[in-house]
Amino acid sequence: MPRIHFTQNLQRHLHCPSCTVAGQTVREALDAVFALHPRARLYVLDEQGELRKHMVIFVDAVQIRDRVGLTDPVASSGEVYVMQALSGGASDHQDE
């Protein structure tokens, strides 16, 4: 079964350790994690189920292509990394 890891910065907000879960796509693997850690869902995905703008996911070191449907396949030996994109580090801050 694939193993999924989360950015350490997420651990500041909630408990979401690396774990091994069932799933043949990124969506299925994430859903399995969120069943164990429900609060993590809205930290990684928005309310429409899309990957948040400044988050990135790698499967076996390759960045996923489908940020909306999360249909990228994951092999049973796959390593999935849920990371922060550097683009979001400053948060959005514009003059009013």
Place this chain on the structure above:
Amino acid sequence: MTTRIWVGTHKGVFTIERRSGRWTIAQAAFLGDDSPMLLPDPRDGSLYVALHHGHFGSKLHRSRDQGRSWEEMAVPTYPPKPEGYDETNPTSGKVIPWRVEKIWSLEAGHPGQPGVLWCGTIPGGLFRSDDGGASWNLVRSLWDDPRRKQWFGGGADLPGIHSIAVDPRDGRRVLLGVSCGGVWETRDDGASWDVRANGLWAAYMPPDRREDPLIQDVHRVVLCREQPDCLWTQHHNGVFRSTDGAVSWQEVPHVQPSVFGFAVAVHPHDARLAWTVPAIKDEKRIPVAGQVVVARTRDGGKSFEVLRNGLPQEHAYDLTYRHALDIAANGEVLAFGSTTGSLWTSEDQGDSWQCVSEHLPPILCVRFEGRAA
């Protein structure tokens, strides 16, 4: 005497307390986290904080012990967007996301509705909680109103609800300020809404659209607590007031040193007494002549005084955002903060100011400790 001020900044929440006659920073929380909105709930003393994580989205936290400990609450979320439905922003042509981009306003419901909270967001959704923030629902009556789809972004790329004013006489009457979408009112607890922007005008629109109520960029709307038919708004191109419950607005043209700004405050007892923090204009969002000043009227806007005692008067480029000016519930103390991280308080209605700090992160929200109305 009011003794506590909450300050939300680009990098954390700060508690300001009055000790030995001076206002000082007493406590910090959420250091490093963008904290655009706060709500000290006057009904039960709870403090709500909206965080805007660059990576993880908007979150909502509550403290019931004056900021010593926190619990994460539910965050407003838009319902699933209907399959194939796309609505575009009139100015950018980009699709309006059904996603909380930012929590831009947060207010307590009427004391007679103890669990009710209202939350305004970018891209324009209003949310309501009936259980103190344990759950939220999008107010569909407003979101589904076809007039809402004419709103567009002002400052931000997308439209947003930044002001929520609950009528102290009747909690079913709620007024909203929208950038850019005018002033909206419900008289039936959110079941239906109407726009209340007669008299506002927009310099940034062609002549035939200048008085269009749906595109007015009110930067902030405030209501006088004891005279709730009296409201003030700092609009994109001027200051306006209403004395008939927002049925009509009158321009207040003589604000000195300029009519541009974001914040406005009104005295809780005397609706003629109001303050703004002017900047040069929309294309130059800095203080006039590099001098930080506050404008005050005591006569409903017929005349203004320029208050500068205790404020920097040389090469000062502090800008005050729409939520960064507040007046205490008893009307005795004012406070405002700036993008440069300066925070000032006044205990004489603005005649003189004390600098609390010049080194805070950019200040987004200043709110006095709540008190039952």
